[in-house]
Amino acid sequence: MTFSLFKRTVAITPPPRTKPGQRIYAIGDIHGRDDLLTVLMEKIVADSAACAGGSPVLVYLGDYIDRGTASDRIIETLTAPPPAGFLAHYLMGNHEEMMLQFIDGDNNNTVWLRNGGIQTLEAYGCRNLDDNETLRKDLLAGLPSHHLEFLRSLKSKHQEGDYLFVHAGLKPGVAIADQSDTDMKWIRTAFLESKEDFGKIVVHGHSISPEPQVRANRIGIDTGAYRTGVLTCLVLEGAEKKFLST
Secondary structure: OOOOOOOOOOOOOOOOOOOOOOEEEEEOOOOOOHHHHHHHHHHHHHHHOOOOOOOOEEEEOOOOOOOOOOHHHHHHHHHOOOOOOOEEEEEOOHHHHHHHHHHOOOOOOHHHHHHHHHHHHHHOOOOOOOOHHHHHHHHHHHOOHHHHHHHHHOEOEEEEOOEEEEOOOOOOOOOHHHOOHHHHHHOOHHHHOOOOOOOOEEEEOOOOOOOOEEOOOEEEOOOOHHHHOOOEEEEEEOOEEEEEEO
16 A cells, blocks of 8 residues: 655745844834933944944934924934944934925825924914914924935835835835835835735834734834823834834
């Protein structure tokens, strides 16, 4: 009697990884809480002392301004060089986009003010919130030129290893190269509910959750710092991940 033995081959998907020896620190939505950013950066710098590879990488996911009271100080901090030995990348959030649109005359301030823009305007010395043209002039008068240059320099996405960093997310069914800047800064439900493999693990902020959300296709790290006091950082190295928070 003869027997045939068939082996069943099961494809094993390797876990996402950073580049060899690379450690990445991705920071969620800050929203004017310079006090929390100061504490978190102290933890990041201390944690990086154990990094044996090359320069650690900082990725800021956007929404630096609005809601908190110190948007001006946050931007001043981000325009300074990163801590010694770090490389830094800065993404644009939908709140930075709203501010720039107002500066450029592409919208009135109604939506921006309803979403925390009033705190940013006050931080830059603006008090008359009733007249758009006066307000725009006052904002430009109080906004240092290097702050405006920084805001205009922000990008929509950054890629490192098997990870793609964006502010809000990606539109399902669209290749990464074809994603719109608007979706990467504003999308919410369609992305959050999607189980699609986007080709990279998407690291994002924008949508608040009580704690980081780790899914098969995404990692969300907006923990609502402006109202919870919890600013979250995702740390990636090789196939490992962990979180630092205030």
